[in-house]
Amino acid sequence: MEIGAITFFVKDMGKMVTFYRDVMNMAIEWDGDVFTGVKLKSGVFFNLCQRDVVGISQLGYPNGLNGTMEVSFGVPSPEDVDKEFDRLVKAGATPIKEPISQPYGLREAVVADPEGNLIEIVAGIPLLKPPISVVDWLEHNEILNDLLPQEESLTTHAMDHGFEAEVLKISLDQKSYVLKTWSKSSKPDVQSQYRLLDILFERGVAVSRPVGWGIDPNGDKVLLTSFDGTPIHKVNDKKMKELANILAKLHQIHIEELEHIELPKYDFIDYFFPEAREHADLNHAVTSLREQTPMKQDRIIHGDFHIGNIVEEQERYTVIDWTNGQLGDPRYDFEWSFVLLKIHISERYAEVFRSAYLLEIDIDQEELEVFEAWACLRWILLNRRGSTPKGPNVTKRVKSLIANNRFLKKLELKEISKLV
Numbered sequence: 473m474e475i476g477a478i479t480f481f482v483k484d485m486g487k488m489v490t491f492y493r494d495v496m497n498m499a500i501e502w503d504g505d506v507f508t509g510v511k512l513k514s515g516v517f518f519n520l521c522q523r524d525v526v527g528i529s530q531l532g533y534p535n536g537l538n539g540t541m542e543v544s545f546g547v548p549s550p551e552d553v554d555k556e557f558d559r560l561v562k563a564g565a566t567p568i569k570e571p572i573s574q575p576y577g578l579r580e581a582v583v584a585d586p587e588g589n590l591i592e593i594v595a596g597i598p599l600l601k602p603p604i605s606v607v608d609w610l611e612h613n614e615i616l617n618d619l620l621p622q623e624e625s626l627t628t629h630a631m632d633h634g635f636e637a638e639v640l641k642i643s644l645d646q647k648s649y650v651l652k653t654w655s656k657s658s659k660p661d662v663q664s665q666y667r668l669l670d671i672l673f674e675r676g677v678a679v680s681r682p683v684g685w686g687i688d689p690n691g692d693k694v695l696l697t698s699f700d701g702t703p704i705h706k707v708n709d710k711k712m713k714e715l716a717n718i719l720a721k722l723h724q725i726h727i728e729e730l731e732h733i734e735l736p737k738y739d740f741i742d743y744f745f746p747e748a749r750e751h752a753d754l755n756h757a758v759t760s761l762r763e764q765t766p767m768k769q770d771r772i773i774h775g776d777f778h779i780g781n782i783v784e785e786q787e788r789y790t791v792i793d794w795t796n797g798q799l800g801d802p803r804y805d806f807e808w809s810f811v812l813l814k815i816h817i818s819e820r821y822a823e824v825f826r827s828a829y830l831l832e833i834d835i836d837q838e839e840l841e842v843f844e845a846w847a848c849l850r851w852i853l854l855n856r857r858g859s860t861p862k863g864p865n866v867t868k869r870v871k872s873l874i875a876n877n878r879f880l881k882k883l884e885l886k887e888i889s890k891l892v
Contacts (some may be wrong), residue, residue, distance in 0.1 A: 477509070477517035478543065480589060481533070485522050487586050492520065495563045496545070496591075534588065537568070542582065542590035549595055550579035550630070556593045557581040565591070573597060573632045574702075597629050604642070604651070607694055611666055612684025616696065619644065619683075636660070636795060641699055648699035649683060650792075655692045660795045662693040667733045668772070668797050669697065675725070678718045678790050700792070701785030707817060709824050714789060715782060716828035719809060722791075723771050723802035723833060737769050737799040744804075744850055751856065757849055757883050764879065765842055773800035777809040779817065803835055803843045811847035815869045816861060845879040 482488040489508060493500040498518065502508040509519035523533065534540065547556055554571045561567045565583035568590065573579045581593045605623050609616060619626070622644060631639040631650070636658035640651040654660060666685040673681050680697035688694050704711065727735070741748070741758060748754045774781070775796025783790050806829055813822035851870065854860050874880045 475516055477519055479509075479517075479519040479521055480587075481523045481526055481531070482520050483523055483533075483587055485520060488520050491564070491586050492518075495560060495565065537584055537588045538590060542592050544592040544594050547593055547595045550597050553579045553581050553593050553595050557583065560591075560593070573630055577629045603628075603640075603688065604696070607684075607686040607688050609684045609686035611663070612686070612696075613670075613682070615681075616684045619649075642696075643699075649696055650680070650699050651694060651696050653688060653692050653694045655690065658795070659693070661736055662695050664733075664736055665695060665794045665797060668735060669794060671730055671733055672722070672772075677722055677725075678788075679794070680790055680792060697792075700790035701783035701788070704779050704782055704784050704789075707779070707821055709821070711789075712813075712821050712824040713828040716825045717832065718789060718791060719774070719777055719806060720829050720832035722774065723805065725772055727770060727772070727799065735772065735797070735799045740767055740769075740801070740804075743798075744846075745853060747857070748849075748853060751853070754849060754853055757880070760883055761842070761845055761849070761879060765846070768801045768803070769799050771799070771802045773798060773802055773805035775800065775805065777805060778812045801843075802833070803839055804846055806833075806835070807840065807843035807847045808850065811844060811851060811873065814873065815851065815866055819869075841877060842879050844873070845877050848873050848877065848880060 480488065485502070485504075485506065485508075489500055489502045492498045493502070498510050500508055500510045500520075506522035506525045507519065509517045511517050523531075545556075547553055550573065557567070557571050560583050565585065566588075568584055569580070569582035571579060571581040571593075577597050579595050579597055583591050583593070585591060604616070604626075605620060619642075625644060627643045628651075629641045629643075631641050636654060636656055638653045638655050640653075642649045642651055654662065662685050666682045669679050669682040672679045680700050683696040683698065685693065685695045741762060745754075745758050748758045773796075774791060774794065775798060776793065777791065781791060781793045783792055810822055810826050810829075813825055848870065851860060855870075860866075
């Protein structure tokens with residue numbers, strides 16, 4: 473047997489014909505009847521049929537998004553995925569999943585049609601030439617020695633790039649690695665990252681194993697690590713507790729225990745609030761709050777511990793992106809994670825995370841509240857830069873955090889309540 477047709481049983485023929493004909497550019501002809509279809513280049517028919525003429529009484533139809541299936545539309549290149557996603561959303565499709573490069577070699581995005589059926593836009597990511605032999609490797613371990621002679625056998629795919637670096641997945645047989653190149657404006661201390669990861673990995677902390685760091689022919693710093701899984705897409709109580717324990721384990725390391733490494737230590741305001749002076753309300757809040765906060769920079773912090781910087785594979789979790797790793801205040805590191813969970817995931821899961829962390833590390837209630845205030849202020853600053861994810865109820869949750877934090881309520885925050 474072969475697939476001969478795909479048929480949507482639709483509620484509103486006019487609306488759905490208009491969408492697939494005018495937005496999806498399918499050559500559908502419709503005379504106002506209860507059924508229409510078009511034969512695709514593959515030979516498969518794509519059909520639309522009015523629900524009330526199907527004649528099967530047992531059928532039920534989902535409300536909202538139809539999560540039972542999706543139809544995939546291929547486009548020529550990864551760049552076209554982004555272009556088509558933007559075009560479809562502007563034309564009225566509901567955005568479901570923004571374009572993302574997957575480690576299995578595809579760039580994907582998902583929208584929904586007017587009746588909630590899922591439409592995937594997808595393109596293959598071309599294989600790239602592994603660039604490891606052209607790097608001047610300044611520090612590395614034995615894994616790189618094994619990879620270099622086999623460079624011609626390596627396969628390479630582009631992964632989703634962040635704000636700061638380009639990212640490639642490099643594979644050989646059943647093993648994979650991540651090559652990160654800081655070719656953008658950010659120029660972090662990659663040597664410190666490599667050495668910190670090396671020490672943390674040896675101590676059993678849930679981090680990627682570092683393979684090497686160096687400088688490419690363009691003068692950009694690169695870091696090669698193990699590939700440890702894919703982003704977390706679903707959360708539950710168990711995951712929240714495990715992530716809290718990972719962060720607590722990191723914060724429990726005494727710097728005196730670490731030999732042969734000098735971790736960077738930065739001024740807290742200059743590092744986490746570099747643009748606060750451009751916003752009068754934020755600058756006032758930061759200045760006032762600093763007078764009430766004795767900082768401790770005596771523990772290793774991740775600096776941006778959140779769901780997006782954790783990957784999973786077979787129920788094993790790994791913390792990635794150590795660009796902000798430094799000696800800092802673990803109370804801020806924890807509260808930043810907690811506030812992001814509360815804003816972007818849910819208050820219930822944030823409280824599960826909080827409770828699990830505080831079982832391992834005791835923090836005074838007043839200290840928790842003052843560092844929650846710091847985390848809120850940083851979120852507001854990033855939001856004004858357009859660097860925070862959008863989502864339902866985000867603004868409402870942030871305003872609730874501000875209204876219930878006594879340190880923020882003491883300040884004259886006339887403009888902060890507007891957030892942007």
